[in-house]
Amino acid sequence: MTPHTALAALPVPPDVRDRVLSAAQLRRYGVTGARLAAHCRAGGPWQALLPGVYLLRRGVPPGEELLRGVLLYAGRPPGRERDAVARPYGDAVLTGAAALALHGFASVGPPGGLGVVDVLVPGTRRLRSTGRARIVRTSALPEPVAVDGLPVAPVARAVADAVEGVTDPGAVRLLVAEAVGGGHCDPAALVAELERAGLLRRPRVLDAVEALLAEGRSRAEDRLYGLVYASGLPDPLWNVDLRLPGGPGLGRVDAYWPDHCVAVVLDASPASPTDTAVGAGDTGWAARVRQREHLERLGITVVPLTPRKVRDWPEQQAVVVRTALSAAVDREPPAYVVVLPR
Structure with a gap:
């Protein structure tokens, strides 16, 4: 044949x-x-x-x-x-x-x-x-x-x-x-997978992830600036630290409207503790949740935004921020906080 x-x-x-x-x-x-x-x-x-x-x-x-x-x-x-x-x-x-x-x-x-x-x-x-x-x-x-x-x-x-x-x-x-x-x-999915595999203990992998997260935050901050100005929102204070007078710090926020007591926090992974996986320790996901809850108890409205939402749906996020600003007039006066530039 x-x-x-x-x-x-x-x-x-x-x-x-x-x-x-x-x-x-x-x-x-x-x-x-x-x-x-x-x-x-x-x-x-x-x-x-x-x-x-x-x-x-x-x-x-x-x-x-x-x-x-x-x-x-x-x-x-x-x-x-x-x-x-x-x-x-x-x-x-x-x-x-x-x-x-x-x-x-x-x-x-x-x-x-x-x-x-x-x-x-x-x-x-x-x-x-x-x-x-x-x-x-x-x-x-x-x-x-x-x-x-x-x-x-x-x-x-x-x-x-x-x-x-x-x-x-x-x-x-x-x-x-x-x-x-x-x-x-998504960066959160990648970091979670690298952590699952135990690779974040290797310096070359950890360095690559830290560079990635830093670059991603920088891009997200730029998009947040564009979102605020393109939507005609009031000018906030950018990248400030909040603290109680004579007391401990309350953490950093990416944008803060002191007249409304509204803060925006860019959260790279609101539903996954990936920050702790890259050595962030107490500044990771759990600490961000505690910070948000503490600020809310003080009467400060915290609007968490993810980089992906700011990138893909900026108009919707602008509506969320505007709604928070508008609702400020109906709230009880918040505790006095000190705003410090970073």
Whole structure:
């Protein structure tokens, strides 16, 4: 039988996507073990890409074929051929640089240029890394997203898995900056994932995150300035410290209207204690909640705004601030506080 006859015997279109198949899939299409061995001999038309995974042509596989081959290798359920056909990728999920390449990270480049491909599998799987497939066992498989039909880890998890093996601080900072600056994921989600992986104890990762948060706050402050002036709100005092006369400090606020006793606080993560994860200690999320509650008890209205809301919905946030300013006339006189510039 000629190679063309063997390929034609497969009831699938001979396009790139269907040129990588597992042994179980090939058996389903009627390819016997003897025919498979014959076609994969030296000089034959096919080749073994990974154990149990075959490329139905010769040559170096392009990026997509390589990724599909790694998933087929990692996803094959041991001893359950029917599952290998129905769910060829099983629970395998691409992560690390391979996932970031599919998410479109410019700093990673196309999948074909990757040396190895990281793939997540359940921690109970007994499967070895081989060839260009690097097996990463985990007890916390992420919910994958589909990119070009492939199961891929969400950006935050993929970045965490990618920086795990990166020793160059510049490369770490580039990945972290592109994840957020490129609009691929929310900074709070990224910091939370890095903390979950225990990576924030590494100085190069911590430095990259601190630079990211500082840059993000600066951008958010600029947008807050624009929101106030574009909406015709009264001029506030910017970036001031509040304290009781002769007493302890009440904390910093980003904007304060002393005639209305209304403060705006930019909160990078109002629902997640990510600040404590980067060494902020008592200045983290819990402390910000306590500060807000204390100011409210003193009669000061605190309007927490997230950088994302200021960026994506500035008109709505301006309405929130204006409403707080308008409601000030109906409140009891607040406690006297001292306002200090920073």
